Amino acid sequence: MYIKLRDLPKIDKLLAEAERQELFAPIERPRFTDILRELVDTARANIIAGSDEQWTEEELLQLATEQNEISDYNLRSCINCTGTILHTNLGRAPLGLRARKLIEMATSGYTNLEYDIETGERGNRYDLITDYLEQLTGAETAITVNNNAAAVLVTLSALCAGKEVIVSRGELVEIGGSFRIPEVIKLSGAILVEVGTTNKTHIQDYEQAINENTAAILKVHCSNFKISGFTARPSDEELTELAQKHNIITINDVGSGCLLQADYLGNEPTVQTVLRSGYDVVTFSGDKLLGGPQAGLIAGSNELITKISQHQLLRALRIDKLSLAALEGTLYEYLYGNAQKNIPVQRMLHENPVESKKRAQRVVSKVNNSQLNLKLTHTKAQAGGGSLPERFIPGFGVHITSPVCSADYVKELLREQAMPIIGRVEHDAVILDMLCVTGNEINKIVDALNKMDFTECEE
Ligand SMILES: *Cc1c(COP(=O)(O)O)cnc(C)c1O
Numbered sequence: 001m002y003i004k005l006r007d008l009p010k011i012d013k014l015l016a017e018a019e020r021q022e023l024f025a026p027i028e029r030p031r032f033t034d035i036l037r038e039l040v041d042t043a044r045a046n047i048i049a050g051s052d053e054q055w056t057e058e059e060l061l062q063l064a065t066e067q068n069e070i071s072d073y074n075l076r077s078c079i080n081c082t083g084t085i086l087h088t089n090l091g092r093a094p095l096g097l098r099a100r101k102l103i104e105m106a107t108s109g110y111t112n113l114e115y116d117i118e119t120g121e122r123g124n125r126y127d128l129i130t131d132y133l134e135q136l137t138g139a140e141t142a143i144t145v146n147n148n149a150a151a152v153l154v155t156l157s158a159l160c161a162g163k164e165v166i167v168s169r170g171e172l173v174e175i176g177g178s179f180r181i182p183e184v185i186k187l188s189g190a191i192l193v194e195v196g197t198t199n200k201t202h203i204q205d206y207e208q209a210i211n212e213n214t215a216a217i218l219k220v221h222c223s224n225f226k227i228s229g230f231t232a233r234p235s236d237e238e239l240t241e242l243a244q245k246h247n248i249i250t251i252n253d254v255g256s257g258c259l260l261q262a263d264y265l266g267n268e269p270t271v272q273t274v275l276r277s278g279y280d281v282v283t284f285s286g287d288k289l290l291g292g293p294q295a296g297l298i299a300g301s302n303e304l305i306t307k308i309s310q311h312q313l314l315r316a317l318r319i320d321k322l323s324l325a326a327l328e329g330t331l332y333e334y335l336y337g338n339a340q341k342n343i344p345v346q347r348m349l350h351e352n353p354v355e356s357k358k359r360a361q362r363v364v365s366k367v368n369n370s371q372l373n374l375k376l377t378h379t380k381a382q383a384g385g386g387s388l389p390e391r392f393i394p395g396f397g398v399h400i401t402s403p404v405c406s407a408d409y410v411k412e413l414l415r416e417q418a419m420p421i422i423g424r425v426e427h428d429a430v431i432l433d434m435l436c437v438t439g440n441e442i443n444k445i446v447d448a449l450n451k452m453d454f455t456e457c458e459e
Contacts, residue, residue: 014060018065023065071419078090078420079420083424092287093287093290097342098342103326106324133299142297143297145319146318147294151298153187154308157311160188162190163190163213165218166214166216167193167194167217168205170201199230201234203238210248223256223386236274236277251280253282254271255386258270283296283298284299289385292329292331293323356396360377363442363449375398376399377396377399379395381436395433401428407430413448
């Protein structure tokens with residue numbers, strides 16, 4: 001029975017009923033109360049206006065529950081159907097369970113973040129993960145900062161300020177979000193010496209540029225593009241031998257450092273390989289192929305890492321305890337040989353296409369909305385985040401068209417879901433790449449497509 005004006009329920013009574021039915025969690029009580037209050041006001045206005053939209057008490061509670069389930073945080077979960085595993089706009093690497101557990105542990109009480117439990121004295125946050133990094137990279141030691149941009153900046157500041165740094169013209173790159181190598185070198189107080197050309201740089205180019213004011217040779221990974229064709233670069237061994245001969249440092253910003261040797265890497269070396277080829281310092285990201293939190297890792301010789309750790313900038317660029325917790329949880333999986341299974345990014349990169357095919361098939365078979373046409377489609381996913389720019393990961397997705405609406409409109413409706421579903425449009429069809437989609441998200445995609453309402457589509 002629809003509620004009548006004189007029967008409009010009291011908020012307290014509705015709340016008690018919702019509580020009895022466990023429609024909300026205790027922590028949500030204030031929010032649920034606000035939602036009920038607004039709905040009752042709307043119900044009152046509707047009755048007075050004689051509107052068609054009148055509710056029973058049961059419907060009122062159901063509406064409140066639905067609204068309560070829609071997140072009102074600014075930061076929201078999204079479903080990544082873009083086929084880009086490390087999507088910088090979608091937060092790069094999703095964390096594994098162990099990393100998430102450690103964040104929970106590190107934030108729900110006090111920790112030994114900078115407290116040495118054995119001696120009862122002040123400890124050092126960096127020591128928490130030094131062992132892991134030494135064992136995994138093979139470097140003498142390592143230190144961690146806020147992100148890889150910070151790692152490059154503090155490394156150059158500590159080791160090269162006031163002196164010259166030699167970089168090939170083919171590596172003076174810009175990496176999204178205005179991180180430009182020439183600008184970073186300037187900011188560090190070092191002097192950039194460009195050598196070679198965009199496509200070809202020879203070992204002699206480097207050798208001729210070395211003088212008594214040279215601090216280092218810097219190599220930068222061309223993360224987000226590829227120069228191919230008529231090209232030349234000295235090998236890592238040639239560069240590091242040259243530097244040793246002249247007693248200067250070699251630094252390699254590998255960008256998306258991978259710790260796991262895998263087929264998908266193609267010719268990309270792992271961090272261990274790069275260090276073995278003789279570089280004194282290697283910097284890489286925590287949230288690219290490593291699959292951990294935002295962080296910048298600096299691995300290298302004891303002497304140079306000590307110098308970096310004593311630089312004033314380190315304090316300003318230091319890693320926070322949440323990221324440190326997540327990093328330990330991530331590195332733990334590598335150390336015990338479970339990264340491929342337990343680090344989501346690694347799992348996706350190694351996944352057999354049969355798996356994304358199954359997920360795509362589930363969506364196609366469970367959606368029966370007469371306004372939509374769905375079919376299975378081949379997709380080419382990417383690592384993203386400037387990692388492996390040329391590599392495509394074959395897999396499967398869902399191809400969606402609508403006889404009543406444009407693909408752009410369908411894409412928009414998907415984005416407007418309580419948990420936004422982010423796909424792309426190709427040849428007037430929406431493509432949902434299923435590589436980065438997990439079990440429970442499939443049901444959300446199915447629900448969204450089944451409930452899709454086209455009444456506001458004007459075409
Ligand atoms: C991504 C990248 C960076 C920046 O790393 P962040 O962790 O995003 O700060 C720096 N250098 C290279 C070569 C990169 O690929």
